[in-house]
Amino acid sequence: MSNNGRKNPRLVADDRRRKKTAKPQATQATKSTRRKTAPKRKSGRKAPLVVRLFGGLFGWIFRLIWAATWRITAVVALIVGMAVLYTYSTLPDVREVLDGRARGSVTLRDRDGEVFAWRGDQFGGVVTAETVSPHLKNAVVATEDKRFYRHFGISPRGVAGAVRINLSEGRGPLSGHGGSTITQQTAKLLCLGVKYDKSVWESEQDYVQDCRRGSLWRKAKEAIYALAMEAKYTKNEILSIYLNRAYMGSGAFGAEAAAQRYFGRHAAELNPQQSAILAGLLTAPTRLAPTTNLQRSHDRAATVLRLMYQQGYLSEEEMEAAQNNPAMLSEAAEAQTGGYFADWVMESGPDFFTRDTTEDVLISTTLDQRIQRAAEEALQAVFDEKVKDGSKAQAAIVVMSADGAVRAMVGGRKTKVTGAFNRATMANRQTGSAFKPFVYATALELGYSFNSTVVDEPYCLDIPGSGRWCPENYTRKHYGRVTLADALRRSLNVPAVKVSEAVGREQVRKVASDFGIESSLADGPALALGASESTLLEMTGAYAGILNGGSSVTPYGLVELSLLGEEEPMMGAGGGIGERVIREEAAKELMFMMNQVVMTGTGGRAKLPDREVAGKTGTTQAARDAWFLGFSADYVAGVWMGYDDNSPLQGVTGGGLPAEIWREVMIRVHDGLEPKPLPMLRGQQVATDRDIDPRPQQQPQQQPQRGRGETAVERILRDLLGGGNR
Known part of the structure; x- marks a missing residue:
């Protein structure tokens, strides 16, 4: 067959090797394509409806909460920021807020200028x-x-x-x-x-x-x-x-x-x-x-x-x-000395400078820390040695100078206290026979003498509205004719009442009041026997008046008050010696009589070994209160002992534990001090027990003479009656 003049192509075998090489490339491209398209195939699958519903609901809730949370947070932050900004604008300068006290402070210094107590803020x-x-x-x-x-x-x-x-x-x-x-x-x-x-x-x-x-x-x-x-x-x-x-x-x-x-x-x-x-x-x-x-x-x-x-x-x-x-x-x-004293000083000053002060106040005081420690140690020693464990009996002590400057104060057995009940200044208790020196001070001021006599014998008195009152002596005995000195030495009650009635209760009340006993004094004949109430501070101050020669004193602890940083004081001392109460000669006779109380009378336990002292015991009815107050030439001290609930003391009289506490205090107080004689009457003799004729005797009448004996006291007092405590 003709091919139209063209040559047929040459026959060649297939190149199998080249085909084999190209095939893997095609495979790789395919795989790549598959990988890219795989997600599309996966997303195409639908999740179950329930899962999708719950997932959507959860997401919606989360978004809602988140939206609300950040909005609320923003609002809260804005509010807080505004609040902080406003507060910031109200803050004062730092110097204005360093002292934030509502009250001021009170710093108390002793007689030597040393700080011993603080009060206030x-x-x-x-x-x-x-x-x-x-x-x-x-x-x-x-x-x-x-x-x-x-x-x-x-x-x-x-x-x-x-x-x-x-x-x-x-x-x-x-x-x-x-x-x-x-x-x-x-x-x-x-x-x-x-x-x-x-x-x-x-x-x-x-x-x-x-x-x-x-x-x-x-x-x-x-x-x-x-x-x-x-x-x-x-x-x-x-x-x-x-x-x-x-x-x-x-x-x-x-x-x-x-x-x-x-x-x-x-x-x-x-x-x-x-x-x-x-x-x-x-x-x-x-x-x-x-x-x-x-x-x-x-x-x-x-x-x-x-x-x-x-x-x-x-x-x-x-x-x-x-x-x-x-x-x-x-x-x-x-x-922690002088807690009771510091509290008393704070009360004695004006509130706007003490308890309610808004200023920082400095107070100079009369406190003697040596004497304060002596008083505290003496009290502790007697209670440790002579008071049975568990006893709730209390005691108080005041020591002062003759001008009323308080040197030490103990208001109870617990001494390391602040704001406690102060028995030296707050407790009004019957004074008992510790009051009798003011009866005899009145008689001495009116012309009687320490050796004037009075008959101690049974007497009764008809008190209108109260009936017949027949006081008795502590011993339930009578001692016939006694001198005033001997009557005080023995703390006889009948003679004290007779003398008080003779000179007149109003005169006795006036003398005691003038000496600084400001508490209400009894109206009846029991006035002479300490039926009235008084504080230990008042009584000690009254005895200081005897020591200084018969002038009144106002006990004081505050000497000077001033503001911190100020040189001029805001106020000075509020106490000291006042007007004369009795003649100096009468005070000397009374000191002599009180000296005999310690030397040979009821206060024998208070006798000091190296110096003259004088004092008087006091025990109230049923022994609810026991006192001893007295002085040396340097210091006056008073001691009270009793129960806060007015219970009777067991076997305690003023001549017992109080006299012993007083002695221990005064021994420590006078440690290192040169002994000084008391400024008392000297060169006279006091009748002894042998000289007292218990049979009433008619004495020749004499005209009263200041500072001389007056034997006609018996005639003046013969029909007066009285009674009381030891």
């Missing part, structure tokens, strides 16, 4: 975080808020930890541990900026309690205030406010007051041991105060020192050294 002065001892600063941070310099005012970790601890201990989440930062505690001390208003709160205590409330709303406000403080103040400024306003026990507000109160030094001078005690007080200032329980304070300080070591503020050696040598109180803080 003590504030030693402004300190800062930079000026206090670094040990104190570190101790406070380690104890109260170890992350203080790292947080922004509140500590979520601290709050969460506190809630966990409270729940584990069975309390509510906000009860007990608070987890508060130092900034939050400072905000609380500032009462969140709310100032005390008398029209809102009934008392300052209610105001403080309201500031310390721990409700959830209160916590929220506290957190906002803390955030504002962090924005307004530096960390050290916040810590400075805290160190100045925190209460540290015993009336001390702030680190400086506490350092001076407990250790007698400035806050800048505190060592680690002292700093640990102050930092430990912040959790429970009243219970942990070293003046309340020093051992408990030391135990807490040891924990603070351990925290300081754990946080790198102390080395292990420093911690152990501090724990092995705990801080001790200053002498003034340890002694």
Whole structure:
């Protein structure tokens, strides 16, 4: 067949090798295509309807919650920010909030100028975080808020930890541990900026309690205030406010007051041991105060020192050294001298300068701490040695100078007290025979003498409205004619009543009142036997009038009152020697008569081994009160003993335990003092028991002479009656 002139192609075999090479490429492309198209085949499969429904619902809820959450969060953040911004604008300058006391302080100094007591809200002065001892600063941070310099005012970790601890201990989440930062505690001390208003709160205590409330709303406000403080103040400024306003026990507000109160030094001078005690007080200032329980304070300080070591503020050696040598109180803080005296002085001054002062006040007083310790030690010694264990009998002591300056005061057996019932100034008790010197003082002033005589015999008196009254002597015996000196020496009742009736009860009442016994005096004849009530302070002051030669005295403890930083005093002493009551010659005779009471009479147990003293015993009906009051040439002292519930004393008279307490006090008071003679009448003799004629005798009448014997006393008193106690 013709091919139209074209050649047929040459026959060639297939190139199998080349075909084999091309085939894998096609396969690879196919696989690639399959991989790309695979998802399309997978997405084409439909999930079950239920899964799709629940998935869509969950997604919708999540989106709804998220939308609500971020919006609420934004709103809350905006509100909090505005609240913080507003609070920030109300915060005062840091210098204005360092001293937040509502009351001022009162510092009391003894006669030598040494501080012995504090009252009111003590504030030693402004300190800062930079000026206090670094040990104190570190101790406070380690104890109260170890992350203080790292947080922004509140500590979520601290709050969460506190809630966990409270729940584990069975309390509510906000009860007990608070987890508060130092900034939050400072905000609380500032009462969140709310100032005390008398029209809102009934008392300052209610105001403080309201500031310390721990409700959830209160916590929220506290957190906002803390955030504002962090924005307004530096960390050290916040810590400075805290160190100045925190209460540290015993009336001390702030680190400086506490350092001076407990250790007698400035806050800048505190060592680690002292700093640990102050930092430990912040959790429970009243219970942990070293003046309340020093051992408990030391135990807490040891924990603070351990925290300081754990946080790198102390080395292990420093911690152990501090724990092995705990801080001790200053002498003034340890002694706690004159608590009763300090309370009395505070009451004797005007309230606006003492109990209710808003200023810082300094009071110079008459207290002698040596004499105060002598009185306290003497009382303790007698009760330890001569009063049975468990006895509830009480005693009080007053020691003063002849001008009424009170040198010591003990108002009860517990001497380390503040604000306690003061039996020396508050207890009005019957005086018994301790009143008799004023009966004889009246007679001596009217012209009778220590050796004037009176007959001691049975007498009765008809008292209108009360019937017949027949007083008896303590011994139930009568001694016939006796001198006035002997009647006082034996503390005879009938002669005392007869003399009182002879000179006139009104005269006796006037003399006693002029000597300073201001209590209501009895109207009847029992006046002579101490039926009236008086305080130990009044009675001791009246005896001081005898020692100073017959002039009245007003007992006083306040010498000078001034404001802190002011040179001119606001007021001076409110007591001292007043007007003359009896002549000096009469006072000298009375001193002689009272000296015989101690030398040979009922007050023999009060005799001192190296100097002259004079005094008088007193025991009331049924021995409910026992007294001894007397003096040396240097000091006057009074002792009362009894029960607070007015129960009778068992086997106690004024010449017993009270005289022994008085003797122990005066021995200690006069230790190291040169003996001085009493300014009493001398060169005269007193009738002895042998000279007394028990039979009534008619004596020649004589005209009364001042300072001379008057044997006509018997005639004047013959028809008068009386009675009383020893």
